[in-house]
Amino acid sequence: MINLIDILFTLIIAFTILIALSILWPLLTGAAWSPASRKVVHKILEMAEVDSDDVVYDLGSGDGRIVAEAARRYNARGVGIEVEPLRVIWSKLVLRFLGLNGLTKIVWGDVFNQDISNATVVTVFLWQRTNEKLKKKLQEELRPGTRVVSYIWTFKGWNALDIDLEDRVYLYVIGKSDY
Numbered sequence: 001m002i003n004l005i006d007i008l009f010t011l012i013i014a015f016t017i018l019i020a021l022s023i024l025w026p027l028l029t030g031a032a033w034s035p036a037s038r039k040v041v042h043k044i045l046e047m048a049e050v051d052s053d054d055v056v057y058d059l060g061s062g063d064g065r066i067v068a069e070a071a072r073r074y075n076a077r078g079v080g081i082e083v084e085p086l087r088v089i090w091s092k093l094v095l096r097f098l099g100l101n102g103l104t105k106i107v108w109g110d111v112f113n114q115d116i117s118n119a120t121v122v123t124v125f126l127w128q129r130t131n132e133k134l135k136k137k138l139q140e141e142l143r144p145g146t147r148v149v150s151y152i153w154t155f156k157g158w159n160a161l162d163i164d165l166e167d168r169v170y171l172y173v174i175g176k177s178d179y
């Protein structure tokens with residue numbers, strides 16, 4: 001017969017595995033979690049000149065703050081793609097709490113396996129090597145004129161059309177910046 005100790009033990013093991021996966025998974029797929037500050041989130045969206053006609057994809061959306069701000073401040077549609085399940089659950093709850101469900105969506109998955117062709121603005125705060133890996137996908141899937149804003153890391157060899165040196169935010173435009 002299963003007793004309470006067994007159930008508790010199983011729950012602790014399952015919880016430990018979930019936490020370990022949550023830490024390791026993003027490290028393997030692209031970047032660890034580290035949220036952009038409020039100031040930087042505003043700067044990213046301002047540099048992309050987001051407006052209500054835009055569909056903003058945040059690749060590696062963390063707690064959903066960029067997607068939330070794009071919807072709240074600019075009435076834009078927002079899609080976050082996040083690999084880490086606990087952050088997906090958390091960001092979905094936050095967006096629901098903020099009443100932004102109609103404009104926003106969080107997808108659980110690896111950005112490399114998701115269709116992003118619908119985006120008019122793409123934001124990334126990943127790692128340099130992940131940006132390099134992403135280049136091909138961005139060029140293949142995004143339409144000319146799509147703005148790509150990267151925080152901290154660049155797309156090496158691409159021509160940034162606007163740079164904020166203070167916060168290290170870089171604006172690229174597909175068809176103009178990429179070679």
Ligand SMILES: C[S@@+](CC[C@H](N)C(=O)[O-])C[C@H]1O[C@@H](n2cnc3c(N)ncnc32)[C@H](O)[C@@H]1O
Pocket residue numbers: 026027029030031032033034035036058059060061062063064065066081082083084087109110111112124125126
């Ligand atoms: C540095 S954080 C940025 C979070 C958020 N975009 C922000 O600016 O506050 C990077 C996020 O990307 C997620 N991530 C890393 N690799 C990923 C991948 N291949 N697919 C989806 N999400 C990924 C991590 O789990 C983490 O939440």
